[in-house]
Amino acid sequence: MAGPHEVVREASTSSDPLSVDAMLAQVRDPSVGGIALFVGVVRDHDHGDAVTSLDYTAHPTATAALRTCAEQTAAAYDVTAIAVAHRTGHLEVGDLAVVVAVGAAHRQAALEACRHLIDTLKEQVPIWKEQALVDGTSEWVGLGDEPGA
Template sequence: MVEPSTRTSARVVRAEITCAPVSVAGLAAAVEDQAAGAVVTFDGMVRDHDGGRSVSGVAYCAHPSAGGIVARIADEVAGRPGLRALAVVHRVGDLRVGDTALGVAVSADHRAPAFEAVREVVEEVKRLLPVWKHQLFADGAREWSNIA
C-alpha cells in the first residue's frame, strides 16, 4: 500500500478571475495527478430563475482586488492534508443562462478531502470574493445582488 503524500501544500494550478468562458472539464484535466484517487468538481452555472422570476442573463463585475483574493483562498485550501492540486476560476462580464460563472476542481488522495476542499473553496469565494451580480430578468427589469 502506498501511503498518502506528506506534502504540506497542493499545487494551485489556476486561481483567477477571467472574462473567458470557464471549462470545468478543462479544470478537472488540469488538476489530474497519478497519485490522486479522486477528482471532484463544482460547476456554478447561471440559472434561468431567481426568486420566482425568469432570468435571461447576468453581468458579473469584480473589484480589482478579486484576483488576489481568489488566489489567497486557493492557497489556503491547498494547504489541507491529502490534496494534490486545485483550480478555481470565476468569470466576469456578460453571461447567459447555462454559462459557468464559477468553476472549481480538486484532486486528492481520497474522495473525502476532495469534496471538503471543493465545498470550502466555493463557500469562501461566495463569502469573501468582491464580485457583484447584475441580473437581467425576462421582463426587462434589472437588479443588483450580492451587494454588501
Template sequence: MSDRVRASGLTDEPVDPESFRRLVADDAAGAEVVFCGTVRDHDGRPQQVSGLTYEAHPGAAERLAEVCEQVAAAHDVIAVAAEHRVGELEIGDVAVVVAASSAHRVDAFAAASDLIDTLKREVPIWKHQRFVDGSDEWVGL
C-alpha cells in the first residue's frame, strides 16, 4: 500500500466516518472530503426497505485496495481511504465511507467522487435487501 492510501478494507463492525477524516488529515491538506453511504428505508420502489445484508467476494478487499491505489494515482491528492461494511445492516447504518485530502477542495471532491463510483462499479460486493412486506432482492449480482 502506498503512503497515499491510508486505509482500505472490509469490516463487519460499525464504521466511524470521523476516523477516516483523521486518517487522511495532513498539515499540507487544505481540504478533507468524507463521503458516507448509509442504509436508507427505500429503494425507489413501492416496498419499504427494512434492512439489508452485504456480502463480498473473497477477493473484494484486494480489489478495493487496488481501486484506492488507482484513484490516488489519478488525482492530485495527499491521501485517500475507504472501507465497506459487510454483514447485516439496519436503516441509518453507515455502509461505506471514502475519504480524500488534497491541497485544494476541487481535487479532494473529485477523488472522493471517483473513489465511491469506482468502488461501487468494480469491487465485488453484493447487497441483499429485505422489505417490510417480507419480500427481498439481491442487487449487484
C-alpha cells in the first residue's frame, strides 16, 4: 500500500474557482472501484439568517494543515487517492467552497474517509468565513470565530 504522501494527490487552497471534474480526475486510478465526493456550496442562509455572499480568509498555515488532515486520513483508511481543495477570497451564493474526493477499492472506505476528511478539516484547518447578511451586517464563522483569534 502506498504511504500517505503518495495517496494525497492534492491538498490546496486557492482563490480560483474549484472544479469537481479536476478533483475527480486526481483520484481516478485503475485500482479504484469507488469514489466519494463532498462538495461544499455557498448557501443563501445560515442559522436562519439570509446570506448574500461570503469571504474566506486562510491563515498562512492553512494549506499545510489541510495536507496534514489529508495525510492523516490516508493513513487511517484503506484508500488509494485523496484530493482536497478549499476556496479562499470572495464567493457568491452557489459557488463551490470546498471539494473532497477520495478513491478506494471499495465504496465503504471511500465514503468513510471522505466524511472523516471534511469533518476534520472543518475542525482543524485555520480558514474563517465572513458572511455578508441581507440586512447589511456580517458575521465571522470558523476557528475562534475571527482571524487571529
